[in-house]
Amino acid sequence: MKYDFSAIEQKWQQKWWAEKTFACTEDSSKKKFYALVEFPYPSGQGLHVGHARPYTAMDVVARKRRMDGYNVLFPMGYDAFGLPTENYAIKNHIHPAKVTHDNIENFRKQLQMLGYSFDWDREVNTTDPSYYKWTQWIFLQLWKKGLAYKTTMPVNWCTSCKCVLANEEVVDGVCERCGSPVIRKEKSQWMLKITEYAQRLIDDLDGLDFIERVKTQQKNWIGRSTGAEVVFKSTAGDDILVYTTRPDTLFGATYMVLSPEHELLKKWMPMLKNSEAVQAYQKEAASKSDLERAELNKEKTGVCLDGVKGINPVNGKEIPIFISDYVLATYGTGAIMAVPAHDDRDWEFAKKFGCEIIEVVSGGEDVQQAPFTAKDETGILTNSEFLNGMTVKDAIPVITKWLEDKGIGHAKVNYKLRDWVFSRQRYWGEPIPMIYCEKCGWQPMDESQLPLLLPEVESYEPTDDGESPLSKMTDWVNTTCPCCGGAAKRETDTMPQWAGSSWYFLRYMDPHNDKELASQEALKFWSPVDWYNGGMEHTTLHLLYSRFWHKFLYDIGVVPTKEPYAKRTSHGMILGEGGEKMSKSRGNVINPNDVIAQYGADTMRTYIMFIGDFEKAAAWSDNAVKGCKRFLDRVWNLATDQEHVGEDYSAANEVSIHRTIKKVSEDIEAMKFNTAIAALMSLVNDYYQNGASRGDMKVLLLLLSPFAPHMCEELWELAGYGGQVCLQAWPTYEEAKTVTATTQMAVQVGGKLRANIVVPTGSDDETVVAAALANEKIAKLAEGMELVKSIVVKGRLVNLIFKPKA
RNA sequence: GCGGGCGUGAUGAAAUUGGUAGACAUGCAAGAUUUAGGUUCUUGUGAAGCGAUUCGUGUGGGUUCGAGUCCCACCGCCCGUACCA
Numbered sequence: 001m002k003y004d005f006s007a008i009e010q011k012w013q014q015k016w017w018a019e020k021t022f023a024c025t026e027d028s029s030k031k032k033f034y035a036l037v038e039f040p041y042p043s044g045q046g047l048h049v050g051h052a053r054p055y056t057a058m059d060v061v062a063r064k065r066r067m068d069g070y071n072v073l074f075p076m077g078y079d080a081f082g083l084p085t086e087n088y089a090i091k092n093h094i095h096p097a098k099v100t101h102d103n104i105e106n107f108r109k110q111l112q113m114l115g116y117s118f119d120w121d122r123e124v125n126t127t128d129p130s131y132y133k134w135t136q137w138i139f140l141q142l143w144k145k146g147l148a149y150k151t152t153m154p155v156n157w158c159t160s161c162k163c164v165l166a167n168e169e170v171v172d173g174v175c176e177r178c179g180s181p182v183i184r185k186e187k188s189q190w191m192l193k194i195t196e197y198a199q200r201l202i203d204d205l206d207g208l209d210f211i212e213r214v215k216t217q218q219k220n221w222i223g224r225s226t227g228a229e230v231v232f233k234s235t236a237g238d239d240i241l242v243y244t245t246r247p248d249t250l251f252g253a254t255y256m257v258l259s260p261e262h263e264l265l266k267k268w269m270p271m272l273k274n275s276e277a278v279q280a281y282q283k284e285a286a287s288k289s290d291l292e293r294a295e296l297n298k299e300k301t302g303v304c305l306d307g308v309k310g311i312n313p314v315n316g317k318e319i320p321i322f323i324s325d326y327v328l329a330t331y332g333t334g335a336i337m338a339v340p341a342h343d344d345r346d347w348e349f350a351k352k353f354g355c356e357i358i359e360v361v362s363g364g365e366d367v368q369q370a371p372f373t374a375k376d377e378t379g380i381l382t383n384s385e386f387l388n389g390m391t392v393k394d395a396i397p398v399i400t401k402w403l404e405d406k407g408i409g410h411a412k413v414n415y416k417l418r419d420w421v422f423s424r425q426r427y428w429g430e431p432i433p434m435i436y437c438e439k440c441g442w443q444p445m446d447e448s449q450l451p452l453l454l455p456e457v458e459s460y461e462p463t464d465d466g467e468s469p470l471s472k473m474t475d476w477v478n479t480t481c482p483c484c485g486g487a488a489k490r491e492t493d494t495m496p497q498w499a500g501s502s503w504y505f506l507r508y509m510d511p512h513n514d515k516e517l518a519s520q521e522a523l524k525f526w527s528p529v530d531w532y533n534g535g536m537e538h539t540t541l542h543l544l545y546s547r548f549w550h551k552f553l554y555d556i557g558v559v560p561t562k563e564p565y566a567k568r569t570s571h572g573m574i575l576g577e578g579g580e581k582m583s584k585s586r587g588n589v590i591n592p593n594d595v596i597a598q599y600g601a602d603t604m605r606t607y608i609m610f611i612g613d614f615e616k617a618a619a620w621s622d623n624a625v626k627g628c629k630r631f632l633d634r635v636w637n638l639a640t641d642q643e644h645v646g647e648d649y650s651a652a653n654e655v656s657i658h659r660t661i662k663k664v665s666e667d668i669e670a671m672k673f674n675t676a677i678a679a680l681m682s683l684v685n686d687y688y689q690n691g692a693s694r695g696d697m698k699v700l701l702l703l704l705s706p707f708a709p710h711m712c713e714e715l716w717e718l719a720g721y722g723g724q725v726c727l728q729a730w731p732t733y734e735e736a737k738t739v740t741a742t743t744q745m746a747v748q749v750g751g752k753l754r755a756n757i758v759v760p761t762g763s764d765d766e767t768v769v770a771a772a773l774a775n776e777k778i779a780k781l782a783e784g785m786e787l788v789k790s791i792v793v794k795g796r797l798v799n800l801i802f803k804p805k806a
Numbered sequence: 807g808c809g810g811g812c813g814u815g816a817u818g819a820a821a822u823u824g825g826u827a828g829a830c831a832u833g834c835a836a837g838a839u840u841u842a843g844g845u846u847c848u849u850g851u852g853a854a855g856c857g858a859u860u861c862g863u864g865u866g867g868g869u870u871c872g873a874g875u876c877c878c879a880c881c882g883c884c885c886g887u888a889c890c891a
Contacts, residue, residue: 172888213886216810223890244891257891300889324889331890338891344807345889416890536885610831612818616811617884624818627831630846637846675820678830685830746826751872753826791871793825799871 003636005600009710013112021726022066022074022117026525030071034526035062036505036565038534038542039077039124041497042103043084047110048582049590049608049620054533054571056605057614057673059116061531063706064668066117067730073526074117075508077124078104081132082497083161083177086428090460096428100127110592114601115709117726122511126500131507132430133451134517135499138549140433140444141556147193148422150442154261154329155421157185162462164189166421166496168221168541184286187466190423190432190493194548198222198415201547209567211615214539221540223416228400230409232256232337233311235318236271238264240310243332243414246342246375247403248395251384252360253337254350256310256321257302260285261329273306278323285325300326300349312337313408314385324349332414340371347371360384361392420545422496427460427469429494437481437488446482452490468492501542502549505529505564517558524560532565543568569671572616574608579619590620602708603629609673609707631681632708635700638687639715644694652690655740656683657699661733664703673707680704694719699731746797747772749781765792772798 016022037058040051062074080100089096104125111118124131142148156165160180164187169176194201202222205215227245234240240256258265260282269275281303302324309318326345327336340350340357347370350357357367361379364372372379374392381387386402387395403409423432433445433452445452455476460469470492471477481488503517509526510518534543543565550564575581576588583589595604607628612618649657660683667676680703687696698721705712705725716725739761745768747755755777759768769790772778778800785802792798 213810217886220809220887225890227891242891246891326889326891328890336891343891345891348889414890539886610818619818621818621832623832631831633845674818675830678820681830744826748826748872751825751870756826789871791825793872796822796825797872799825801871 001640003633003711005602005632005711006597008714009113009115009596009601012710012713013115016115016117017112017120020119020121021724022072023119023121024071024073026522027071028525030069032073032526032530033062033065033070034073034505034528034530035065036075036508036529036532038538039079039501039504040107041082041084042078042080042100042107044088044099044103046103046106047592049574049592049595050582052114052592052604052608053574053611053614054535055111055116056114056608057571057671058531058533059605060609060668060673060706061671063117063709063726064665064730066726067702067706067728069729073122073508074119075122075124075511076111076116076118076120077122077504077508078107078126079497079501079504080104080125080127081429081495081500083163083426083428086426086460089428095456096460097127100125113596114592114605117709122508124504124507124511126430126504127428129451129453130514132500134507135430135495135503136433136445136450136452137447137517138503138553139430139495139499140447140450141558142192142552143434143444145552145556147196147552148190149193150188150190152186152188153191154184155187155189156182157187157466158182161426162464162466163425164421164423166498166541167418168544169496184288185466189421190434190491192420192422192548194420194545195415195417197548197551198224198417199413200551201544204547204551204563208563208565210565211568211570213536214543214568214570217536217539218544221417221544225414225416227412227414228403228409229333229412230313230337230403232313234264234321235309235311236268238267240264240321240335241333242335242337243412244337244339246339246392246396247399247409248381248384248387248390248392249339249342249360250312250314250337250399251387252339252341252358253312253319254340254356254358255319255338257327257336257338257349258321258323259327259329259334260323260325262323262334265323268305268308271307274303277303278305281323288325300324300345300352302326302349302353304353310337313403313406320355322349322353330418331416341367342371342373344371344373358383420548422499423491423493424496425462425466425468425493427454427457427462427494429496430454430499431470431494432491434491435479435482435488436491437484437486439486440481440483440488443481443483443488454494468494470494498542498545502546503553505532505546506550506553506559520560523558527559528561528563529565531567531569533569533571536570569615571614572612572618574611575617575619577620577622582620588620595625599625599629600632600710602711603632605709606632606677606707610677612674614671614673628677631677631684632711634684634688635704635708636711636715638684638692639697639701639719642692644692644697644719646693647695647698648693649695649699650690650693653683653686653692653696654737656686657696658733658737660703661699661731662735662738665730665733668706677707680707701725702728702731743795745772745795747775747778748797748799749778750801751799754778754781761795765790768792768798769800772800 035058037054062072066072085096085099089099156170158165158175158180160178170182175182202219225245228247229241229243232240272278302322305321308321310321312319338346340346341359342361359367360383362382363379377391379392381390381395400411431452431454435443437443455473457469457473477490479488479490506518510522513519553559554562607625610628660679663679664676701712701716712725741761742758743761744756744758746753747757755775757771757775759771784805786805788803789801
């Protein structure tokens with residue numbers, strides 16, 4: 001009988017989707033398990049193999065957990081707002097909603113062709129007004145709690161998208177999406193105060209089962225540092241506030257640096273003798289793009305202020321003040337005290353500009369030759385009056401206390417994390433439900449009026465002046481103030497792509513609710529997500545943003561848990577044949593549809609799981625795909641060509657079966673899918689060797705079914721085991737039956753392998769040593785020797801140490 | 807620079823976490839079946855040697871009865887970050 005994968009796959013998919021086999025409800029008799037994968041952006045290219053890896057992996061886990069007896073929620077949806085759709089719409093004059101609809105149809109079809117066990121009744125789409133109504137609602141709650149605000153500030157501006165970007169969206173100084181240069185632009189923007197949650201976003205990582213890489217990356221991005229803020233007087237009479245992580249080095253501060261944007265400069269300008277040079281430097285710094293700034297930062301630049309000096313508060317010394325773009329306006333106070341003896345950047349700057357370098361921590365090399373930056377016990381304070389003789393660690397609290405007592409400083413924690421720039425000057429996003437009234441200022445829309453629908457527009461093109469296309473829709477823009485009833489204007493910017501995905505996992509719990517974003521019962525039942533798999537590239541974007549929103553929703557009593565995701569794992573990328581990144585220009589893109597047509601979805605699934613370590617990048621190989629097809633063919637032929645008698649496990653296969661059940665069960669949970677499949681291949685090899693009973697075949701189909709569900713269903717039906725394989729209980733094993741009666745053990749002499757012996761399983765050490773010495777080869781080696789030591793590793797090997805007889 | 811990870815046959819990779827290196831596949835070779843190709847099946851496949859043996863997990867050293875695994879130094883690759891005071 002031929003393995004007609006195409007007919008078999010269609011048959012079972014039709015049955016699953018028609019009968020809603022994987023639909024789930026809040027059924028409290030079973031333990032719940034919420035498995036989540038990142039929903040795709042429905043691009044015009046359709047699903048690619050990069051999607052198939054995480055989706056197949058979690059589908060395998062979900063299918064196995066269902067068989068384990070869990071009540072499994074495994075949903076899918078579409079993160080459909082965003083630029084590619086909008087750009088396609090502009091080019092082809094089709095409404096983005098239509099483009100989105102068509103792309104989603106295609107994606108759903110492709111996902112269904114792969115046989116993923118999603119509960120399709122729970123599908124969500126972020127561009128659906130019934131969905132983004134709640135995205136807008138959350139924004140209003142943030143606004144009410146003072147966590148959303150509008151401010152004018154220099155922002156990242158993509159020159160090609162004509163749109164602002166969040167810090168997280170700028171990669172190497174260029175736009176994460178299109179690769180165009182990013183420049184700084186003063187714009188009025190909606191911001192979300194993610195910084196208010198910085199400490200909690202760090203602290204609460206501790207209780208989570210996230211892979212370590214994700215935790216450290218998030219911690220680094222949030223970038224907590226502890227230190228002190230210190231007031232320096234100036235000869236102009238103004239105070240200059242600086243932030244330092246090394247207050248212990250205050251006596252070594254020989255100059256100061258302000259960022260070129262520092263506000264005191266405006267006030268001081270008239271009293272500066274070199275104001276022209278200062279202004280020229282400011283202008284130059286402002287015009288640099290991020291990319292230029294990054295490239296140029298090897299060489300320090302700056303201008304010394306001629307006419308104003310700073311005063312070091314610990315010794316009253318007058319020290320020069322510079323401006324330089326190595327000091328950032330957006331971090332700390334935008335001003336630093338420079339301690340060239342103990343900071344790499346200050347040292348480099350001091351060498352170039354001839355500033356004094358005074359050692360205040362001894363223990364390193366000559367500070368005139370290189371800075372000494374160690375913060376541990378190796379450094380001892382010197383040239384620092386009352387701090388002399390202390391270690392850096394001990395000196396910090398002493399000097400901090402001293403500053404506090406004098407009223408010129410205090411301990412301070414800083415974070416690298418910035419507030420989230422939340423508006424975009426584009427059409428295809430959630431409208432921000434805010435109204436501006438000349439009299440009343442910014443006013444929220446009445447919640448009962450939500451959703452605020454995106455209006456139909458003539459052109460989706462972003463405007464060159466940096467305004468959203470919505471700004472041209474005067475009918476839509478002009479409205480009345482919810483507060484005073486007077487004439488007012490709507491906000492015309494839209495939300496960033498990351499808005500809809502920041503809470504979608506909550507909507508899956510109760511996707512059709514039109515009263516709340518999800519009911520309390522559903523939220524209590526399903527929260528938190530038990531296992532979330534997604535890409536490393538979202539660690540400081542989606543994953544951080546959604547943790548922030550979830551914490552906010554927890555604070556206002558909407559969700560029952562502090563954290564959205566209990567466990568986070570991550571998959572490696574799928575590369576093209578030869579190990580290069582898949583791309584259209586290289587022509588090495590693998591389309592899942594082609595693979596399915598040629599080999600079937602089950603082969604595709606099995607291969608993508610067999611390809612290698614799940615967490616690491618893996619290169620596609622057509623030959624290896626064939627190998628997996630061959631494996632499934634072998635299973636099919638074994639099941640249909642041979643006769644299988646007996647419901648019990650056959651004696652010849654019993655040990656292999658118990659071992660394989662154990663291995664496959666453990667490996668799926670540990671995401672070691674490649675070795676799980678290897679174990680199944682071995683089992684099939686055993687069946688070919690020994691023959692297989694009906695019972696043997698049954699357990700094979702159960703174990704293989706999460707990987708190759710269609711074929712296993714068909715063979716299950718053909719064999720007449722009854723019911724569907726996906727609804728059966730996962731097989732169990734007995735530890736005692738994973739061992740054979742006898743065990744082969746290696747015999748080493750002085751650590752070198754010399755022989756193999758077979759002993760009864762569980763033999764004690766003396767028996768093993770005796771058996772080893774009785775071995776012909778070993779006996780030969782032992783001639784004229786005396787056994788001085790033997791090491792037995794139970795069930796593995798015995799190592800004998802001889803020395804010549806005296 | 808800094809932080810994290812990795813380096814194993816011709817190739818993708820395994821290795822019970824200090825215990826027989828190369829499981830399972832791919833590729834290749836020989837043979838069987840076939841008119842032939844394909845499929846399928848069998849056998850072999852780290853290197854050297856007729857052989858017993860010897861060597862072998864990026865390089866060099868160390869700890870250990872025993873090291874792919876632990877420690878030190880170096881080389882190479884990948885990812886993250888980017889003047890965060």
